[in-house]
Amino acid sequence: MESRHLQSTRAPPLDLSHYFSDVTKNRQASDVKRFYKYFALPGMHNLAGGLPHMSYFPFDTLEASAAHPHRFEPTPITPVDPEPPKSNRNPAALHVKVPKESKATNVLSKIDLQTALQYGTADGYPPLSSFIRQFTRDHLHPNVPYANGPEVILTCGSTDGFSKAIETFTNPWIEHKDDIRDRSGILCEEFAYMNAIQTVRPRGLNIVPVVIDSQGMIPSGEGGLADILENWDFSKGKRPHLMYTVTLGQNPTGTTMPIERRKEIYALCQMYDIIIIEDEPYWNLQYPSAIQALDKPRGGDEHKLFNRNYNAHGRSSGYDFLDSLVPSYLSIDTDGRVVRVDTFSKTIAPGCRLGWLTAQPAVVERITRITETSTQQPSGFVQAMVAQLLKGQSSSAMTNRASKSDEAWTMDGWVRWLEGLRGGYERRMQNMCKTLDDGKYVVVDSAPGSYPDSWSMVSKVPMYEFDWPIAGMFIWIKIRYDTHPLLEIYGAEKVCSALWAFLTTKPFLCLAAPGLMFAPTAAVQEYAFQYLRLCFAPMPEDEVIDYAQHFNAGCRAFWQLQDFDGVPDLDEDMESGAGLKVW
Amino acid sequence: MESRHLQSTRAPPLDLSHYFSDVTKNRQASDVKRFYKYFALPGMHNLAGGLPHMSYFPFDTLEASAAHPHRFEPTPITPVDPEPPKSNRNPAALHVKVPKESKATNVLSKIDLQTALQYGTADGYPPLSSFIRQFTRDHLHPNVPYANGPEVILTCGSTDGFSKAIETFTNPWIEHKDDIRDRSGILCEEFAYMNAIQTVRPRGLNIVPVVIDSQGMIPSGEGGLADILENWDFSKGKRPHLMYTVTLGQNPTGTTMPIERRKEIYALCQMYDIIIIEDEPYWNLQYPSAIQALDKPRGGDEHKLFNRNYNAHGRSSGYDFLDSLVPSYLSIDTDGRVVRVDTFSKTIAPGCRLGWLTAQPAVVERITRITETSTQQPSGFVQAMVAQLLKGQSSSAMTNRASKSDEAWTMDGWVRWLEGLRGGYERRMQNMCKTLDDGKYVVVDSAPGSYPDSWSMVSKVPMYEFDWPIAGMFIWIKIRYDTHPLLEIYGAEKVCSALWAFLTTKPFLCLAAPGLMFAPTAAVQEYAFQYLRLCFAPMPEDEVIDYAQHFNAGCRAFWQLQDFDGVPDLDEDMESGAGLKVW
Known part of the structure; x- marks a missing residue:
């Protein structure tokens, strides 16, 4: 209140x-809205709009199998919370269906191909944009x-x-x-x-x-x-x-x-x-x-x-x-x-x-x-399908059907889906961070060449460091080039670029995103070489640990190299930090 | 050759x-393509791309009921051609289905949600863009x-x-x-x-x-x-x-x-x-x-x-x-x-x-x-669905299925669909143009006020003129305001704007697009008032003639008005020619 x-x-x-x-x-502003009032007059013969009649749309329905919003297990909302009760591990998939014509009269709940595949207004498809507006104003940013x-x-x-x-x-x-x-x-x-x-x-x-x-x-x-x-x-x-x-x-x-x-x-x-x-x-x-x-x-x-x-x-x-x-x-x-x-x-x-x-x-x-x-x-294809998934047909439009409230997520299901996704990614983050933490040290001959041949100083050094990310999909790895035995021979930049290239070789076959790709200016490029970005999102869930282990193994082997002779030359484009579209 | x-x-x-x-x-240019070559190396552990794993996509399939490409009857290709043989009037609808993962190995024929709902490249989804490229280069513009x-x-x-x-x-x-x-x-x-x-x-x-x-x-x-x-x-x-x-x-x-x-x-x-x-x-x-x-x-x-x-x-x-x-x-x-x-x-x-x-x-x-x-x-929703409709899964990807070549249109079906659409619109055009031609004359008292009260000169005059369009969806009507009995009282512009407004009233309820909406400059606005654009696309096919008859009836009644006192004021926005989005 x-x-x-x-x-x-x-x-x-x-x-x-x-x-x-x-x-x-x-x-x-286009005056289209003022004209629309004439469209809406009952019985008006619209000879004005250059709109194809929907009978010419070749799609008669759009349908999908879609996830139940409980597909993924959430993690606890606060660290001290007990684990949430396990929900059904494999809740049934939903069948989502957008009909050619809905009988709904309210445009905010009328989801059909007649409207979704027709011309619309720039603010978006009303059933979807109203859902998003409500989510944004009332739930995501209520203050x-x-x-x-x-x-x-x-x-x-x-x-x-x-x-x-x-x-x-x-x-x-x-x-x-x-x-x-x-x-x-x-x-x-x-x-x-x-x-x-x-x-x-x-x-x-x-x-x-x-x-x-x-x-x-x-x-x-x-x-x-x-x-x-x-x-x-x-x-x-x-x-x-x-x-x-x-x-x-x-x-x-x-x-x-x-x-x-x-x-x-x-x-x-x-x-x-x-x-x-x-x-x-x-x-x-x-x-x-x-x-x-x-x-x-x-x-x-x-x-x-x-x-x-x-x-x-x-x-x-x-x-x-x-x-x-x-x-x-x-x-x-x-x-x-x-x-x-x-x-x-x-x-x-x-x-x-x-x-x-x-x-x-x-x-x-x-x-x-x-x-x-x-x-x-x-x-309209994605707007209709997402609207149907999130919001569904209004009950008045659901004629000849048993009540199938599970055929749309509704706001509760959408938030539950987000929570489940967070759960999936949080487990990935934990698995990758823990594996990287466990494997970040290597035992090396700490100073080859600095001591007489017959001596060798063996020590345990960190190869990289990172913070567990509080959010997102990425781990920002700082390469501890200073601990690499060949630092004095090759220099910091070469150690870092050679590491990236070495990781891509067999048997490690690890592709990391070089820090240079994220340097927005030449000044930042000067020190960006020492970072790698790892993402725990793209692989199958049960392979996250294996991927991280491959990364660890590659780093360990790299710290044990006697020279970089066998390391492939880094693709010059990777060094340029020119950036990649989806990064 | x-x-x-x-x-x-x-x-x-x-x-x-x-x-x-x-x-x-x-x-x-983004260097993404150079990076992609690393993605493609067999066995590479991709820790670089910020891509969500497809298991997190809530859509497991996309499906549709879609038209058979023969749904509409073509009209003859040349006017002297015999009518083409009638095909099956209601050929069965197709079931179009995009699976979560296709087994196809060629990216040009791999249509699935794993690829369509993932990040892609700016030239478009390969199965669709390759189809369009072939259609454009080999068929639409072969020269x-x-x-x-x-x-x-x-x-x-x-x-x-x-x-x-x-x-x-x-x-x-x-x-x-x-x-x-x-x-x-x-x-x-x-x-x-x-x-x-x-x-x-x-x-x-x-x-x-x-x-x-x-x-x-x-x-x-x-x-x-x-x-x-x-x-x-x-x-x-x-x-x-x-x-x-x-x-x-x-x-x-x-x-x-x-x-x-x-x-x-x-x-x-x-x-x-x-x-x-x-x-x-x-x-x-x-x-x-x-x-x-x-x-x-x-x-x-x-x-x-x-x-x-x-x-x-x-x-x-x-x-x-x-x-x-x-x-x-x-x-x-x-x-x-x-x-x-x-x-x-x-x-x-x-x-x-x-x-x-x-x-x-x-x-x-x-x-x-x-x-x-x-x-x-x-x-990706529309790209996948259109690709699936036009091109379909490659036969190698169609495992455990009878040969169902009719589940995609292929190039032949696409061209046949276009031909059928032309047929549908050509019939609409003929129906509307013929109705307008038949109704373009009115019998009026040709010069009220110019003659003594007891006299009345009755004549048959055209209310509008137009050419049958050789293509498209529109009929461009030139209002013959010069034949309107009240021209001298109201002037040409008022006759035309009042006609537009009068047509929107009962019982005619016709909405035409005023010519002013298509005047790109002030100079063209000076004479654009005398045009109306009619479209024969937006109404159900069996109502085209009725719509045109309503238009005719409205014109006839307007030519028989004794004054414009009952005609609603034209919305000022309509006179401004500000233009409408979808026109």
Whole structure:
């Protein structure tokens, strides 16, 4: 009740139109909606719309076998929770069916091919977009501080959402043509998801990495956010007005930002009027067991990050699982300066090319205009199938059928599915981290050549180090090249690149992602060579440990090499850090 | 054989990079492909890719009931052909099924959820993109003149394809900021599809309409292409280097451009170095019966346009139906200056958000780069379902199954489906045009007020005129406001706008698309009021005549009004010609 009261007295979001790009400002709303009112008049003979009649669609149904939302076992919500009761190990698959024509009258629950395969509006298919809107506003971010809360628009995935946000907020800047004083900049983590960097780089933006620690971007200290903004060198262009950030299980470093850190960063963004583009593909993959591992040795309050959950102090999400997650920047976004991009890539499948963007209404309105003249909306095939899975036909449309409420997940099932996914990934994370921890030492002749031939100093040294990730899919490995016996002969960079190449050879056959691939600038490339990113997502679940063991074995063998003569030359492209699309 | 010989001695396409936008020039290829070679090594442990394992995809199959390709009756390929033999009126529906994992080893015929729902590459899902590439190069455009022919890339529909082409070839130009000498321009038909105009307008491009006749843009004469280019006023910006055109069943005017006209326009584009962006959603909806109706009264050679089919003089498409169609600009594109956008919106369904773009390889390469950082690729849901429908599982993957070759259409079935669709739309066109022809006259008191009260001059006058469209979905109605008895009282514009509004009232309840909605510039708005666009696509087939009769009845009643007092005020938005998305 109190939250409703607060709701009505909250301030509206700030006007961000001073940051809209020139093209974005020029966009005009299509008057299609005004025309639609005529379509809706009963008995109207529509001779106007250039729409093919649905009888010409060759698909008469879309159907699927789909998972029961209980397919995967959750892990405990907090580390001290007892294991949740085991549910049925192999709950029956659902049969999902989108009919050609539904009898439902409410467009929000009418899921059929007549509507899903027809032209639609840029905000998305009503049954799906209304579900997402409710999930986003009521459950995922129930405490957005500004009046009336955020709006959502469906996207063709996070890359599409991010691209549209960049289109909204930046003008291209061309070297040797435009004035340096017009050059915009974008802040990002020191190591970053390179597809995002490749999205902004051709537009001539300054890429400005912020130093990170295990909690993400650092607000103060050398290379931290305040340092960069206070001491901005205007000869390089404008002070950045955008920030690109992944705050939960950051790609590639796996770091997670607790709420206190968010508040510090947000305050700086307010001070310097910076728009935060938050990209969170891994938000539901947060691991209490890693938080426990992390907090304990640091003493004091156990599960520190965890207990600082923000939703717990505001309106509840309605689900213990969602309440337990570190919340979005949106939860502290009094100004409306946060634009969040979400995706179904990690919760349903990457091939969906389906996601959504959440921001204050005026920003979503501009992105709707961009969508009208680019993607229009995500494919009706995926929208209908996901809507049918998540929401199902309304009961009034379920004629001639027994009550089969299990044929759609509903909101409860969707949250349960997310919890089960978290369980699956958490077990993978534990298995890989434990295996890597167990195998990170090697016994080597610690200084060949430094001692007389007849002597040999044998010692146990670490080959790499890493933190258990609190969220996400990645383990960020720091190569301890300093312990490699051949360091003095080959140097640090060569030790690291040779390790990567050596791992790809038989019998190890391990492909790791080189840290150089995530270096957004030349300055970061200077020291990125010492990192590897490992992912515990792509392999079958029962092979996670085996993969990690292969990695360990490769490292051990590499630390025991007498020279690198047999190591293949590293592909030059790997050294360039040019970045890979899906990384 | 001869065509193969020609193939090898043809000149390559021109270098168009002088027209690439600054941002397009800046784009760099992702090195993902070089990395993929490591993925493919047998036994490699992939710890690098941030890909969720397919076991986490909740969809275990995708299935559908789909039409047999013979669902619709074709009309004769040439007007003089006998009716084709009737096929089975209701051929059985197909069951289409995409499994979780296919056993196929060739990626071009491996259609399964493991691949379709995973991350992919920007050129599209291999089984689908290879089918489209073969269809485009070998069947739809078998005679592209430049060496090695065009490439294709899948898009999220024509709007997406067009938007990417515009991104490729134009820099934004901002009034009061950029030099007028840097302003680019785009040529289009005098009346145009407004979503395309709304795509280019925010970028500050000059919109330059070219006068059209029943064969599309006119090359010579006042307002024709040569006139515009020769007499270009450089104080308005650069001479346009782009052309947006719909040459078959143009939206909204329904005009179709024969091959001779194409050659004239293309020669001018060569002379002035113009890139042609050809948008052809209706290319398979070409109507021999309308060609017959059109050619006959003009005397001489019957089926003139028709016999000038280009493919008939080059390499055959392999299908009589495709050979019978007026071909694309691509068929005369010696320079590689044609970028064609295609869509499945009118051949499968608009909600697919699926199409493809065809151009010389260097242009497709740039668009691939744009795709990598925006849409990535169309949704795997639609790609897999369409691939499965068109191509099916390879027979080697069809284990434990009887031979069910009818479970996929194959190329023959796809072309047959297109032919059947043409049949359906051709019958609609005939029914609506015939009904409109039959009802276009009204008997009125021809000059109320001009004669003494006791006199009344009764005459039969036409209320509108139109040509039967040779292709597409639209009938472009010219309102004969000059015959309306109240013209002198209300004026031409008011007569036309009142007609539109009156038609929406009971008992006529007809919604036509006002011509103003298709006026790309203020100058064209000056005379666009006198047109209406009718579409014979959106209603059930058996109601086409009824819809047209309602339109006729509304017109007749309107011509018999004594005043416009009871006519509702036209919604102002309708008068603004602001344009509607799907029109």
